[in-house]
Amino acid sequence: MTTLFEDAQSRLTEVMKYITLSDDVISRMKFPKRTLIVSIPVRMDDGRLRVFKGYRVQFDDTRGPTKGGIRYHPSVNLDEVTSLSFWMTIKCAVVGLPFGGAKGGIEVDPKELSLLELERLSRGYIRAIADIIGPKRDIPAPDVYTNATIMGWMADEYNQIMREQLPAVITGKPIHLNGSLGREAATGRGALFVLLQWAKFKNLIPEQTTIAVQGFGNAGFHFAKLATQAGFKIIALSDSKGGIISNDSLDPQLIMNHKQTEKTLKAMLYCEGTVCEEAEFETISNEQLLELNVDILVLAALENQITEHNAANIKAKHILEIANGPINAAADELLNQRGVSVLPDVLVNAGGVTVSYFEWVQNRAGFYWEESEINHRLQNVMDKEAVNIFNLAQKNNTSLRTAAYLHGINRISGAMTEHGTHEHFQK
């Protein structure tokens, strides 16, 4: 069976039909620069000791310090974290950030831990990886089931170890702990900027365009909320427990308010800014949501949601990948053959790391920007790179993913080549 990392790497083979990469570059993209596997002992509230398995993979740092989030999930494993670090390397290059790629994770179900256990685990993870991270080496950030509070604990732990205030070691921190305005919504906002450029390109009218969103966490929620404000009709949403669907537009903010108190999704109709009623709604499974007859399917949960097993059932004509790696290579090919446009993860979800970059810049300068400036700078990056990639795909008659990879790999390859022939020193 193909591993996730082998599947991720197979996209490079497609890219090499359009670009000649030197053997040096190909070999450097084959496996990560550094992989660290750690055990994290945590004293639980009842006095027991539990030991968790954690990872940090730094894929490539030719273009700058490595950057990428930390995931807490029961299924986190080395193959997944390595793939995510590879995608971070491509993504940072696609949007032209001066970073390489990394990713981290802990095999844990955070929903089973108390707040204090979660804090001890997060601090323990930082103690375990402190030797290889740092503001000029590798800068973690949030990912699935981690958030600003956890980033705040982690930055504090690192500062205690280093006996210095080094906020730029972690991004996605709370605003009161030197976080950046706009980071919380950045991934969803960046995805919307890409979609608006695509809508222009394809003459899609938001008010006539229906959307289903799989994954109603940080990225999916902010995307759904901002897309609704831009006029799109969100008609279905789901989280790990399942989904809801309505004939009318759903109101993501009201649904999130309900989810925060009741822990489940419940549909409410959006009526001129207020809840008019609890909607007549149906519940659907995640599998059903993927196969809905909508204009745009947004994937904002986990990897491998569309594979060769369900690709033929997908009815949407456009797919927005907010999640990392939600479509495997075999499914990508099948969707391409059917003329489905897949807007790829390495472009679509790059708004998060872009505002993380702004947070890092602000932390290092000690000077903080207004939210309007951050959103404006984010829009400049996303609009520019989206249009570059749409034009490249049109010019070479490739998929949008291949165009995005071509765009990113060009920058990586340039950096690797210009680095010269000397060995990389061990940073």
Ligand SMILES: NC(=O)C1=CN([C@@H]2O[C@H](COP(=O)(O)OP(=O)(O)OC[C@H]3O[C@@H](n4cnc5c(N)ncnc54)[C@H](O)[C@@H]3O)[C@@H](O)[C@H]2O)C=CC1
């Ligand atoms: N948060 C960020 O800044 C960025 C996140 N991403 C990617 O976006 C995706 C979502 O991440 P976040 O929103 O940050 O995570 P999150 O932890 O805030 O939310 C994850 C959401 O996915 C749902 N979910 C989990 N398993 C599911 C399943 N099998 N089917 C449907 N929904 C499921 C959860 O219930 C939750 O609503 C991930 O692939 C992540 O790597 C990518 C770039 C940046």
Ligand SMILES: O=C(O)CCC(=O)C(=O)O
């Ligand atoms: O904000 C960051 O630095 C990284 C976000 C991330 O993990 C991702 O883009 O997948």
